[in-house]
Amino acid sequence: MNTVSTPSETKPAAERKRPSSGPAAPSSGLVLAFAALLLPFVIYFETASSIAAIWERSGTFAHGYVILPISLWLIWQRRTTLRTLPLQPYLPALAALAVCGAGWLLAELGEVQIVRQYAFAAMLPLTVLALFGVQVAKAIAFPLFFVLFGVPVGESLIDPLIQVTASFTVDALRMTGIPVLREGNNFSIPSGDWSVVEACSGLRYLISSITLGCLYAYLTYRSFLRRALFVLASMLVPIAANGARAYMIVMIGHMSGMTMAVGVDHLIYGWAFFGLVMLLLFWVGSFWRQDQEAAAPAPDAAAPRSARMVPAARMAGVALGLLLAIGVWPAYAYYLQHGQGKAPVAALSGFQPAVAAADSFTDWKPGINEANAHLSRSYSVAGQPLGFELFYFRQQHEGSKLISSSNRLVGDDKSPWHDMGASVRSEGIGGRQLAVRESILNGPRERRLLVWQWYWIDGQNTVSNFGGKLLQVKQKLLKGRDDGAIVLLYAPYEENPDAARAAMRQFLATGLAPLETVLVSNLKP
Structure with missing residues (x-):
């Protein structure tokens, strides 16, 4: 008995299974x-x-x-x-x-x-x-x-x-x-x-x-x-x-x-x-x-x-x-x-080293981010003018950071002062070594300043940005705080900075311990 196939039955299997070419959702x-x-x-x-x-x-x-x-x-x-x-x-x-x-x-x-x-x-x-x-x-x-x-x-x-x-x-x-x-x-x-x-x-x-x-x-x-x-x-x-x-x-x-x-x-x-x-x-x-x-044929294009x-x-x-x-x-x-508290601004006033105060001797001001507390004073040590700046940070955020590239000794290009470079020194203070970053600033009328700078973070002093960041991370992980300070000590000089260095050492011999005591007191709840 002969049978007659319909057109659909005679189509190749591949043709019958070909997917629709229209766009799919x-x-x-x-x-x-x-x-x-x-x-x-x-x-x-x-x-x-x-x-x-x-x-x-x-x-x-x-x-x-x-x-x-x-x-x-x-x-x-x-x-x-x-x-x-x-x-x-x-x-x-x-x-x-x-x-x-x-x-x-x-x-x-x-x-x-x-x-x-x-x-x-x-x-x-x-x-x-x-x-x-x-x-x-x-x-x-x-x-x-x-x-x-x-x-x-x-x-x-x-x-x-x-x-x-x-x-x-x-x-x-x-x-x-x-x-x-x-x-x-x-x-x-x-x-x-x-x-x-x-x-x-x-x-x-x-x-x-x-x-x-x-x-x-x-x-x-x-x-x-x-x-x-x-x-x-x-x-x-x-x-x-x-x-x-x-x-x-x-x-x-x-x-x-x-x-x-x-x-x-x-x-x-x-x-x-x-x-x-x-x-x-x-x-x-x-x-x-x-x-x-030439683009190679895409694999599984017809899958x-x-x-x-x-x-x-x-x-x-x-x-x-x-x-x-x-x-x-x-x-x-x-x-x-x-849950951090506000920085205790008034507590910084407890820093009173045993040296006589003097009037300001320079118009230089560092370009430091806005801090929660700021202490600025002038002193005279053995006849040598001396300046002291302390910037205390807590609850740091953009525009108020302890360690930041925007923190500079010379704030902007329009300043009459110029940073001539820095180096790290180790100074013997009170029977221990204190690392400081020493910078030389040139100002108008050929005036010069010798600046010592360091960070105080969670009871430790450092001049390293990287080391300071590690101390900050450790402090936050263990204590949930980010307190820290930038300390600046500076003095004018003409040709030889040795007299300025000697005055700053003498200042820190009596003032470093009281300064650290005041800073540590701010860490207490």
Whole structure:
């Protein structure tokens, strides 16, 4: 008996099972994963806001506004590949997130803002890894890494860059045949006086060049070696270019009789020169460019969409693990820091060393953050004028920190005083050694000050910023407090500072113990 097949029965099996080519609605697991991506921003909103605040107030880091949009654009460029990859949450990434959270906690207790911000930024790519898996994270590794460029970092390089720029400029002027008299970051030539200040350090050029260099290397080259070499060039070229820029500015001012390159045009010339240098760098780099390789066929492109999805229940469990891994640390930080009392300002008045008081002998004032208590006095020791400053901190926060790069002996570039450098000394005081950071300040009319500085934290003295931060973390973890003080002792001198040092030693021989007694009394509940 003959049978007749219907058209549907004669179609190949593969054709009958071909999935619909129309767009599919996102699964609930995928929606939950994208929602969980926002958890770091919600939990660490204050840290994220501190990053944006620096972008707002500092032109050096204004590029941070475009970092996340660029990262998202780079990810969007990979959307075709990403659609073919399976979602496989990677649970070991939760442990890495917990480590970042612990690092954030230690930085919060030690008031180390840069570590706090980097810990938060590192959570963003790790969150993608935890929720979407290794294959997805690997496919967009550079855009995820690029997010770290949004963290405002580099202020610690300002002083070294100033020294490099000043040395380069002075050496170049001397090679040109122009006599130069240098004192620190200030130098004089026959046509006028110049000073290499923070704006001349070239930090903006360096940060912009490294950021653009990494992006250009990713988009232009395929091999690791070429990318690494171009990034290295983007680090070295702006340093050399900034020295050349400073020399060019001085020469323009010198040749014009100090009528050009001494005002706003100073900055215009600088940025124009930097733009030209970057264009040349990219032009030279284009000779070794590598075109995009042809995309290989995506694996499992025809696999059922359900095979690439994660059930909503499993994704909810991963999101809960993410919440616990990063959420416990801010809660614990709040617990440790909650309930501190106000700094006892009046208690500092109990410091009365056995020396005669004298009127103020200088108009110099240090640029220190706002403290909870401040004591400022002048003394006379064996006929030597002496100044004493004490800044006491408690419940530290942004704008009121014991150890901060914004705490400087010279507050700003407009001050008539200049910091000529510092060194660490160990002084014998009352049968024990006291480490102090000794600085020399030059002021108007060639006046000079010798300054001794140290930190007092939880009953211990230190001159190390790193050691001080560790003491702060220990104090907060064990006692839930962050009390500390900056101590400054200073004296004027002319040629030889030995007399000033002797007077300061004599002052501390009778005053150090009473000072520490007063400070320790503030730690009592």
